[in-house]
Amino acid sequence: MSAPTDRHAALHASFRWQVPAQFNIAEACCGRWARRTPRAVAIRWQRENGERGSLSYGQLQRQANRLAHALARRGVARGDRVAIVMPQRVETAVAHMAVYQLGAVAMPLSMLFGPEALEYRLRDSGARAAIVDESAIANLRAARPACPALACVIAVGQATGQGDMDWAPALAAEPDRHDPVVTGADDPAVLIYTSGTTGPPKGALIPHRALIGNLSGFVCSQNFFPQDDAVFWSPADWAWTGGLMDALLPTLYFGRPIVAYQGRFDPERALALMAEYKVTHSFLFPTALKAMMKAVPEPRQRFRLRLRAVMSAGEAVGDAVFAWCQQALGVTVNEMFGQTEINYIVGNCTRSLDAQGRLAPGWPAKPGSMGRAYPGHRVAVIDDDGRECPRGTPGDVAVHRLDVHGQPDPVFFLGYWNNPQATAAKFTGDPADSWCRTGDTAVMDADGYLWYQGRSDDVFKAAGYRIGPSEVENCLVKHPAVANAAVVPKPDAARGAVVKAYVVLSPGFSGDTGLVEALQQHVKGRLAPYEYPKEIEFIDALPMTTTGKVQRRVLRLQEEDRARAATAGR
Structure with missing residues (x-):
């Protein structure tokens, strides 16, 4: 057997991409399994109130077929953008499969987005349809008048009666067979908006083949997923790359079950879910791991866990969490690095396969390192x-x-x-x-x-969420009390960083605690809750370049210096 440090080079040397000219995510993740193993479980779902159930690959395909007919009847065709604004629920997966097999483009949007955030993305994309449940229907309805291209809103769950058509009766009226559109590997499949530091958010257009491009990283980061009894779960929202491309789609690609939990993250609930559903593989971002470590220091004394691999990304795991995962969860966490545009490119793999197909060492993880390039x-x-x-x-x-x-x-x-x-x-x-x-x-x-x-720019992550300063700053400046604003990360031991805003006041306003709360509510009501500034500092002027650009780096370094001084003073 090769030494662990040799496996990385060997895997790269033997790896070759196999990308067919014609490829469709819906066929790869659902269609072929619906034909081969129709009764195999695709999704095990549970709501926060305890209600639960499961959906087979055959059922997933039939529902996707019905929805594809319903969307086509409403004018959705190849290349049209369809917004999917829902949490981890069966209908979210059905919607993705239906959109892909129509040759349309799925546009996942967070249920946490406020009206302004939704409006910008719906307008910019020219989305023709939106599928939304009770978690976001009010904000979507508020955004809709400014989105003339949005011709159809399909209401799901408790949002029934608040759209142009309701999910259940619409699907019941359609046939459960559908001839999918033939798509090329380079055809667009997903449009995900990623925040930038200058200007508004940008929509990254992802082709069908990108799923194949993610597979080597997914397989390696999950210690050679799948084994026959593999079960996947992650708290990552399916509206983001981490939940969609790192959890839902690759799990379905391999024909294995994924757990969908429709509820807020809670560390004890997360461990209980993994025990109940015999979860073997997971993506847990550092913030979640930290919360679990603090809430349940010795989880295996309370929960019967079957974890074989945990991938983590979004920010550095850190030595303490790395060691806790090894000792308390019984797995070496595989850190991963990527981004929406080019996901799953760097990371670790502590288990691999040898030439005879047996599990063998992969390449060792170095605590604090992002890892090495994945094969391919x-x-x-x-x-x-x-x-x-x-x-x-x-x-x-x-x-x-x-x-x-x-x-x-x-x-x-x-x-x-x-x-x-x-x-x-x-x-x-x-x-x-x-x-x-x-x-x-x-x-x-x-x-x-x-x-x-x-x-290299000013985008940062707070509690695992990617924050684009310009969108928050733009929202703040819309308040009459704000003349100018700059948003930077403030170091935080528990969450890595929190959002902090430096605000220059307009004449006639006073920077008191009441205004701080008002500005926070102003942002909360328009963007996502995680984007609002947890701290606001009022200053006379922002540091600027000679060309009039805000020097966020100066403020970022100031916050880092303050954090170091505070730590040293303890």
Whole structure:
């Protein structure tokens, strides 16, 4: 058997992408299993009130067929965008399968988005239809008057009666057989909006083939998923890349069951769910792991866990959580790094398969490291001119269009929706032979492990959520009391960072606690709850460049200095 440190090179050397010219996510994740194993469980679901059930692959396909007919009857065709604004529930998975087999484009949107956040994305995408449940129907209805392209709203669950058609009767009226549209691997499948530091959020257009591009990372980060009894669960919202591309779709691709929990995250409830449903594989972001560690320090004394692998991403896990996972959960957490545009490119894999198909060591995880390039991806740290940096030198993490064998890497997005300038700026070099910059700075060590240094721009993560400062700042400035604002992360031991806003007041306003609460509610009511500033500091003027740009970096460093001083003073 090869030494653990040799498995990484061996896996890269033997790996080859196999991307068919024609490929459709719905066929790969549902259609073929509905024919081969129609009674196999696709989704085990549970609501916060304890109600539960399951859905087979055959049932998932039949419901998707009915919804596809209902959408087509309402004019949805190839290339049309369909917003899906729902939590982890069966209807969310059905909606994705129906949209893909129509050749349309699924646009997952968080149920936490407020009216303004929804309005921008619906307008910018020109979404033709939206499928929404009670968690977001009020905000969607408030946004709809400004979205002329939105021709149909399908109401689900307790939202019944508040849309143009209701889910249950609409599907009941349609046949359960449907001839799917033939799509190419390069055809668009998903449109996910990602926050930027300048300007409004950008829509990343993801092709069908990107699912294939994610598979090597998914398999490796889950210690060679699947085994026959594999069951997956993650609290990650299916509206985000982490929940959709790192949990729901790859689990269904392998024909295994995924648990859908429709409720708020609670650390004890999470452990109970994993025990009850015999979960073997999971994606748990660092914030969730920290909460579990604090709430239940010794989980295996209370819960019978069957975990074989845990992947974590979004921010650094840290030594304490890393050690707790090994000792308390019995697994070495595999950290992963990626982004919406090019997901699942770097990470760890503590178990792999040898030449005889037996489980063997993968490559060892180094606590605090992002990991190494997953098979099929050529990853480097590059400088401003697109040249690879010497080992140990900080630079921009980038992925090459071609893998180590010179073949096209299928993980790449198609581009930003209606934003060719931003798309072009993402790449360095000739289009056919170029690096895609992630915007994250890291150092690569002698063994090829990446060590995160920070964002090249000002996007940051708070409690696992990606925060684009400009959207929050724009919302704050709409309040009459705010003349200008800058949003930065404030270090926080429990959540990694919290959102902090520096606010310059308009004349005639006083920065008191009442105004702080008013500004927080102002943001909460328009954007997602996790985007509102947990702390607001009023200042006379923001630090600016000579060209009039806010220097967020100055404020970020100030917060870091304050955090260090506070720690030293304890």
